[in-house]
Amino acid sequence: YPTSVQAAMSDERFAGHEGEDHAQEVAAAAIISAGSILLAQRTYPEELAGLWELPGGKVHDGELPAEALRRELEEELGVTTAIGPRIGVDVDLAGAGSDSERYVLRAYLVQLIAGEPQPLEHAEIRWFTVAELRDADLVPNDRVWVDDLVRSMREH
Ligand code: C5P
Numbered sequence: 001y002p003t004s005v006q007a008a009m010s011d012e013r014f015a016g017h018e019g020e021d022h023a024q025e026v027a028a029a030a031i032i033s034a035g036s037i038l039l040a041q042r043t044y045p046e047e048l049a050g051l052w053e054l055p056g057g058k059v060h061d062g063e064l065p066a067e068a069l070r071r072e073l074e075e076e077l078g079v080t081t082a083i084g085p086r087i088g089v090d091v092d093l094a095g096a097g098s099d100s101e102r103y104v105l106r107a108y109l110v111q112l113i114a115g116e117p118q119p120l121e122h123a124e125i126r127w128f129t130v131a132e133l134r135d136a137d138l139v140p141n142d143r144v145w146v147d148d149l150v151r152s153m154r155e156h
Helices: 003-010 012-022 065-077 130-135 140-155
Strands: 024-033 036-041 056-058 080-093 103-114 124-128
Touching: 024 065, 024 080, 024 140, 036 065, 036 140, 056 065, 065 080, 065 103, 080 140, 103 140, 130 140
Parallel strands: 024 103
Antiparallel strands: 024 036, 024 056, 036 124, 080 103
16 A cells, blocks of 8 residues: 555544444434324334334345345335435444444435335334424434434424
8 A cells, every 4th residue: 555545544533434334234214204204113122112213224234225224114114215315323333233243323314105104023103293203212222313303304
């Protein structure tokens, strides 16, 4: 490598980017329509059962996040979707996996293209208004996104 690249590679910021690239991603969907957001109620693990989340799941090796999210939403809700831009901050999921890998949770704005959402893998799904979202028993990781979601819901 040229000297400038070597310097960059030994730089902490470079290491940070590299670490980020290698983190496993969990992608979650903000499905917003007519001012409401579609949330899904988890059935597992025990400490999260009954809590509401943005539906989604782990990005598999060789998948792009948007592909993974489309697949997960087909599996979980039985719908065809279009994945839009990111919303909210990255959430570090310390110890989300059984291995030592780092997981990062990211939310995307998602549009329903076809199909009526069904709770194929959740206890229940439901549309939440802004007031209901603010009151909802969300999984802890998703709570950080509420203000961003509300802003987006008011625009839709
Ligand atoms: O749904 P699944 O168990 O595959 O999700 C993988 C990890 O991501 C879990 O630790 C889950 O709690 C977390 N997750 C989350 N918020 C979401 C979706 C998943 O915290 N909206």
